Amino acid sequence: MTGKARDSRAPGRILRANTLWPQSLWIGIICAASLASAVIACGLGSFPSPPAETLRALVHALGQAIGLHMGQPVDPALSVVVVDIRLARVALAWLTGASLATAGCVFQGVLRNPLADAFTLGVSGGAAFGASVAIIFGLAGGAAISGLGGSTGILPLFALAGALLALAAVLALGRAGSGSMGNMRRETLVLAGIVVSTFLSALISLLKSLDEESVASIVFWIMGSFQGRGFEHVRLALPYMAVGLGLVLWRARELDLLALGEGQARLLGLDAGRSRLWLLIGASLLSGAAVAVSGVIGFVGLVVPHLLRMVIGAGHRTLLPASAGLGGLLLLWSDVLARSILPGGAELPVGVVTALIGGPFFCLLLGRNSQGGA
């Protein structure tokens, strides 16, 4: 064929560098912002300290943790507030946000449905139901209200079990509706998720009406909050989150293939059914662990992946880590707002803050998307 001008285009290496560079740049920016935000947020509250002072306390604590003497000793009172109280909370908020956003991204990819997340699949509902059972039967004790130490043992485990059971129920329903795991249709799966969520929320209402005394703690827990959470919560959730995150990052390229549809994915060599199952388990670990230590927090899993897809594209090798970072960042600052916006030291549930920010923001995204598609 004739030698056309396009043969003289720049070599692919340069073009590839140009397309990958801004994507890694975005992840770098999000990481840097997360670290800076953590330092600032650890200094904010009823006993404020300037970032430099906060950083010194954090570095000192880090030195102690790894057995090195780093920096000068700091005021022990400041250290307690900054490290034991605020850092634990900031870390937990970041981890929870990262887990929710990553899980949302995976659910959307696997279901090929931009509105899917832990809620659509009934995973959050399952976790909430598990927690409600723990509260009703007194297994969580009165501590569940304040979220203090006593709730660390049983309540999160119940929530996690509820999340995984709900996913299993949704998958079983989806399979029954479409013959086999391999060709489970995404509509069937979302419908199954809605059925299971509705059923579970009815069960939660039933539990609430059975035991009037627990209503307040169930309602508070379902709204989602980081009030009174400490490092023991971080320690409890971190293993599940790490395994879940590892699992989905390991299979990030498979999410790209699944986006093409099952037939195309299989032509390219992917065992779509098995891949989808592992990804769903990973995402359920992430969202189950998140709901377990923080209650039900909405919109993070929905808004963050959406926003990032518009900015950095749909390639999951960058989209997943970027979602984790931005999700963490969003929830970290939502929690700062939740604990500082009301006068007199009172706190809003952080779920209220994310819903107040996320709701209108999501409407905006939907509007922009439909304009772009028109």
Next chain:
Amino acid sequence: MIRVTNLRVSYGTSRGGREVLHGIDLHVPRGQLVGLLGPNGSGKTTLIKALAGLLPAASGRIEIAGADIAKLSHRERALRLSCVMQHVEAPAGFSVRELVLMGRFAHTGMLAGYGPADHAAAEAALKDARALDLAERQAAELSGGEIQRVLLARALAQGRELLLLDEAVSALDMARRVEAYDLLATLNKGGSTVLSALHDLNLAALYCPRLVFLKAGRIALDGPTAEIFTETNLKDLYETDIRVAAHPVTGAPQAHLVPGASAAALG
């Protein structure tokens, strides 16, 4: 390269499933360029899908390069054959280069990502499929003809040993069709085995030395183009009046429709 023995394929999982292919026997030796033709609903797409492992065989056997494809994993099968299907939509948010790179999935390990060899293969495939100018475009914004070129590029990135195509050029204009089939002919000369299902009789007769005609789920005709591409055969197959004349340049047989023939056939 392809050996199909008494292949039966049904849609629907239960006993009441509709059988679409009723016992296909087909042998395509390595290095052939074969056109798969037949009227609508004759089973061309079903046969391609079964060969590609997308549809299970109700009975019978498919061997690709000596291996029973029912026993191959998805990855092993993807390494043996690449496939371009019809009616494929590109998902939003991926560049053409990313889409073509996905063709390399089966070549990579579970832990490793796409390496330099994969990027080089994608680059070469884009170049060969004349899609290099599209590389940085968003795949979802391409026209039908452009997406077909990109899918062909992805298939080339995946592997060139055995190519299965199902109406892969139907969305292309005439010049692009010739370009695509010139490419297939070049690949074929380089050793690729190609089985291409298509509607365009004349394109098939121009490029494919061997044609296989399906009708109602059975192989109606199979042989060298010069022998079986005759007026009598085509009239029987398509149940309309068709005239065959030699191509002015290559001398290949070319089919020509006769206006009003369908009414005449009915009357």
